[in-house]
Amino acid sequence: MNCYIYYDEISKDAVIIDPGAFTDDEKNEIIKFVDDHELNINKIINTHGHIDHVLGNSFAKEVYDKPICMNEDDVFLLEGSRDQARFFGLEIPPLPGIDEYICEGDLITVGSAQLKVVKTPGHSPGSVCLIDDENKVVFCGDLIFQNSIGRTDIPGGNYKVLMNSIKDKLFLNSKDDYVIYPGHMDESTIGKEKQYNPFLIS
Numbered sequence: 001m002n003c004y005i006y007y008d009e010i011s012k013d014a015v016i017i018d019p020g021a022f023t024d025d026e027k028n029e030i031i032k033f034v035d036d037h038e039l040n041i042n043k044i045i046n047t048h049g050h051i052d053h054v055l056g057n058s059f060a061k062e063v064y065d066k067p068i069c070m071n072e073d074d075v076f077l078l079e080g081s082r083d084q085a086r087f088f089g090l091e092i093p094p095l096p097g098i099d100e101y102i103c104e105g106d107l108i109t110v111g112s113a114q115l116k117v118v119k120t121p122g123h124s125p126g127s128v129c130l131i132d133d134e135n136k137v138v139f140c141g142d143l144i145f146q147n148s149i150g151r152t153d154i155p156g157g158n159y160k161v162l163m164n165s166i167k168d169k170l171f172l173n174s175k176d177d178y179v180i181y182p183g184h185m186d187e188s189t190i191g192k193e194k195q196y197n198p199f200l201i202s
């Protein structure tokens with residue numbers, strides 16, 4: 001999965017979005033990036049509560065000691081995270097709890113930039129997109145991917161709700177030139193997905 005570090009080049013303020021790090025190599029890659037760019041991590045944000053996205057929460061909390069933020073409706077996934085991990089053959093220690101709930105309309109300040117929280121359920125009940133309108137950037141978690149959409153065949157998933165989140169929430173809160181950074185695979189743009197995503201053209 002994709003972990004993102006979003007930062008202000010001038011103030012060096014930064015947030016970690018979905019610290020899915022599990023191996024030492026993955027953890028060291030995050031630490032090295034933060035150190036190389038001399039960043040101050042302010043928050044650890046989860047776009048949703050699936051195990052691959054929250055697996056590095058303990059590590060990030062331990063190293064940076066900053067609040068972990070997620071929408072409240074995915075807490076049940078965190079509580080079941082050890083079962084989720086076992087499903088993938090992993091034994092993990094209990095994950096730390098959420099320190100701050102993020103809700104529709106919240107603004108998260110990162111230096112001179114702001115990430116707007118837009119609630120986009122469907123892949124999971126508490127999934128959110130983080131949108132920076134000034135820089136035209138969307139962190140969309142597993143809502144939508146390049147030419148694909150998030151799975152809805154898992155507990156809490158709902159195809160109809162997901163499609164409504166894409167059309168009524170994501171598209172109404174962005175423009176075609178916004179770049180989307182999904183939780184898996186490559187980046188895209190809102191315009192390209194409207195034009196080519198097979199789940200959206202019919």
Ligand SMILES: [Zn+2]
Pocket residue numbers: 048050053123142
């Ligand atoms: Zn997911």
